[in-house]
Amino acid sequence: MKLNKMVANKAELFNKCLDTVNRQIEKYQNEMDQIKQSMENNDAHTDYDEDDSKGQLLGDFEKYAEYLDNSRKMKEKLSKIDRNHYTEAIDFGSIVETNENYYFISAALGKIEMEEGSSVYAISTDAPIFSEMKGKKAGDKFSFNGKEQEIKEVH
Numbered sequence: 001m002k003l004n005k006m007v008a009n010k011a012e013l014f015n016k017c018l019d020t021v022n023r024q025i026e027k028y029q030n031e032m033d034q035i036k037q038s039m040e041n042n043d044a045h046t047d048y049d050e051d052d053s054k055g056q057l058l059g060d061f062e063k064y065a066e067y068l069d070n071s072r073k074m075k076e077k078l079s080k081i082d083r084n085h086y087t088e089a090i091d092f093g094s095i096v097e098t099n100e101n102y103y104f105i106s107a108a109l110g111k112i113e114m115e116e117g118s119s120v121y122a123i124s125t126d127a128p129i130f131s132e133m134k135g136k137k138a139g140d141k142f143s144f145n146g147k148e149q150e151i152k153e154v155h
Helices: 003-044 050-079 128-133
Strands: 095-098 102-105 110-113 119-123 141-144 147-154
Touching: 003 050, 003 110, 003 119, 102 128, 128 141
Parallel strands: 102 119
Antiparallel strands: 095 102, 095 147, 110 119, 141 147
Protein backbone atom coordinates (compact mmCIF):
# COMPACT_ATOMS: atom_id res chain seq x y z
CA MET A 1 0.00 0.00 0.00
CA LYS A 2 1.62 3.26 -1.12
CA LEU A 3 1.50 6.30 1.13
CA ASN A 4 -0.66 8.41 -1.20
CA LYS A 5 -3.17 5.60 -0.95
CA MET A 6 -2.54 5.52 2.80
CA VAL A 7 -3.32 9.24 3.03
CA ALA A 8 -6.64 8.58 1.32
CA ASN A 9 -7.17 5.69 3.71
CA LYS A 10 -6.38 7.60 6.90
CA ALA A 11 -10.10 8.27 7.43
CA GLU A 12 -10.87 4.58 6.78
CA LEU A 13 -8.12 3.54 9.21
CA PHE A 14 -9.38 5.96 11.85
CA ASN A 15 -12.97 4.70 11.41
CA LYS A 16 -11.84 1.05 11.62
CA CYS A 17 -10.00 1.83 14.86
CA LEU A 18 -13.10 3.58 16.18
CA ASP A 19 -15.28 0.60 15.16
CA THR A 20 -12.89 -1.78 16.93
CA VAL A 21 -12.95 0.21 20.15
CA ASN A 22 -16.75 0.65 19.97
CA ARG A 23 -17.15 -3.13 19.57
CA GLN A 24 -14.92 -3.65 22.62
CA ILE A 25 -16.98 -1.18 24.65
CA GLU A 26 -20.22 -2.90 23.62
CA LYS A 27 -18.81 -6.37 24.37
CA TYR A 28 -17.56 -5.42 27.84
CA GLN A 29 -20.80 -3.59 28.65
CA ASN A 30 -22.80 -6.69 27.62
CA GLU A 31 -20.60 -8.95 29.75
CA MET A 32 -21.11 -6.65 32.74
CA ASP A 33 -24.89 -6.58 32.17
CA GLN A 34 -24.98 -10.40 32.03
CA ILE A 35 -22.96 -10.67 35.26
CA LYS A 36 -25.25 -8.16 36.96
CA GLN A 37 -28.23 -10.26 35.85
CA SER A 38 -26.60 -13.44 37.19
CA MET A 39 -25.85 -11.77 40.51
CA GLU A 40 -29.44 -10.57 40.82
CA ASN A 41 -30.70 -14.08 39.99
CA ASN A 42 -28.37 -15.54 42.61
CA ASP A 43 -29.86 -13.20 45.21
CA ALA A 44 -33.24 -14.86 44.69
CA HIS A 45 -32.05 -18.12 46.26
CA THR A 46 -29.28 -18.47 48.80
CA ASP A 47 -27.10 -21.53 49.23
CA TYR A 48 -23.80 -21.72 51.06
CA ASP A 49 -21.82 -22.55 47.91
CA GLU A 50 -23.24 -19.55 46.05
CA ASP A 51 -20.89 -17.26 47.96
CA ASP A 52 -18.04 -18.70 45.87
CA SER A 53 -19.85 -18.16 42.58
CA LYS A 54 -20.87 -14.67 43.68
CA GLY A 55 -17.22 -13.86 44.43
CA GLN A 56 -16.26 -15.18 40.99
CA LEU A 57 -18.99 -13.08 39.35
CA LEU A 58 -17.87 -10.01 41.24
CA GLY A 59 -14.26 -10.63 40.16
CA ASP A 60 -15.36 -11.01 36.53
CA PHE A 61 -17.49 -7.88 36.81
CA GLU A 62 -14.51 -5.87 38.08
CA LYS A 63 -12.30 -7.30 35.33
CA TYR A 64 -14.77 -6.26 32.60
CA ALA A 65 -15.25 -2.86 34.27
CA GLU A 66 -11.49 -2.34 33.95
CA TYR A 67 -11.51 -3.48 30.29
CA LEU A 68 -14.44 -1.15 29.62
CA ASP A 69 -12.62 1.75 31.25
CA ASN A 70 -9.49 1.05 29.18
CA SER A 71 -11.54 0.89 25.97
CA ARG A 72 -13.24 4.18 26.78
CA LYS A 73 -9.81 5.76 27.38
CA MET A 74 -8.65 4.44 23.99
CA LYS A 75 -11.72 5.94 22.34
CA GLU A 76 -11.01 9.27 24.01
CA LYS A 77 -7.40 9.11 22.82
CA LEU A 78 -8.51 8.30 19.26
CA SER A 79 -10.86 11.28 19.25
CA LYS A 80 -7.86 13.56 19.85
CA ILE A 81 -6.18 12.58 16.57
CA ASP A 82 -6.20 15.33 13.96
CA ARG A 83 -6.88 13.35 10.80
CA ASN A 84 -5.71 16.21 8.56
CA HIS A 85 -2.48 16.87 10.41
CA TYR A 86 0.73 16.01 8.63
CA THR A 87 4.13 15.80 10.25
CA GLU A 88 7.47 14.52 8.99
CA ALA A 89 8.56 13.31 12.43
CA ILE A 90 6.80 10.31 13.98
CA ASP A 91 4.42 11.26 16.76
CA PHE A 92 0.89 10.65 18.03
CA GLY A 93 -1.47 10.38 15.03
CA SER A 94 1.27 9.43 12.54
CA ILE A 95 0.96 6.61 10.06
CA VAL A 96 4.36 5.01 9.61
CA GLU A 97 5.51 2.71 6.83
CA THR A 98 8.61 0.67 7.60
CA ASN A 99 10.24 -2.06 5.53
CA GLU A 100 8.40 -4.49 7.87
CA ASN A 101 4.92 -3.07 8.63
CA TYR A 102 2.55 -0.14 8.75
CA TYR A 103 1.88 1.48 12.12
CA PHE A 104 -0.78 3.94 13.22
CA ILE A 105 0.31 5.76 16.37
CA SER A 106 -3.05 5.99 18.09
CA ALA A 107 -4.37 3.45 20.61
CA ALA A 108 -3.32 -0.11 21.46
CA LEU A 109 -5.81 -1.89 19.20
CA GLY A 110 -3.46 -4.31 17.46
CA LYS A 111 -3.81 -5.40 13.85
CA ILE A 112 -6.40 -3.51 11.79
CA GLU A 113 -7.36 -5.04 8.42
CA MET A 114 -7.90 -2.51 5.64
CA GLU A 115 -10.39 -2.83 2.76
CA GLU A 116 -7.76 -3.50 0.09
CA GLY A 117 -6.27 -6.35 2.12
CA SER A 118 -3.29 -4.73 3.82
CA SER A 119 -3.02 -4.45 7.58
CA VAL A 120 -1.89 -1.70 9.91
CA TYR A 121 -0.83 -2.10 13.52
CA ALA A 122 -2.56 0.45 15.74
CA ILE A 123 -0.20 1.07 18.65
CA SER A 124 -0.23 3.52 21.52
CA THR A 125 2.44 6.00 22.53
CA ASP A 126 3.12 3.63 25.47
CA ALA A 127 4.25 0.83 23.13
CA PRO A 128 7.98 0.03 23.42
CA ILE A 129 8.35 0.18 19.61
CA PHE A 130 6.97 3.74 19.62
CA SER A 131 9.74 4.93 21.93
CA GLU A 132 12.24 3.55 19.38
CA MET A 133 10.66 5.36 16.40
CA LYS A 134 9.39 8.58 18.04
CA GLY A 135 10.68 11.72 16.35
CA LYS A 136 12.31 9.80 13.51
CA LYS A 137 11.67 10.62 9.84
CA ALA A 138 11.53 8.82 6.49
CA GLY A 139 14.96 7.34 5.76
CA ASP A 140 15.83 6.93 9.45
CA LYS A 141 16.35 3.50 10.99
CA PHE A 142 15.55 2.11 14.39
CA SER A 143 16.09 -1.20 16.10
CA PHE A 144 13.38 -3.14 17.90
CA ASN A 145 13.63 -6.67 19.33
CA GLY A 146 17.07 -6.96 17.76
CA LYS A 147 15.71 -6.24 14.29
CA GLU A 148 16.56 -3.09 12.37
CA GLN A 149 13.71 -1.42 10.53
CA GLU A 150 13.88 1.41 8.03
CA ILE A 151 11.22 4.09 8.01
CA LYS A 152 10.06 4.46 4.42
CA GLU A 153 7.31 7.08 4.85
CA VAL A 154 5.58 9.04 7.61
CA HIS A 155 2.21 10.67 7.32
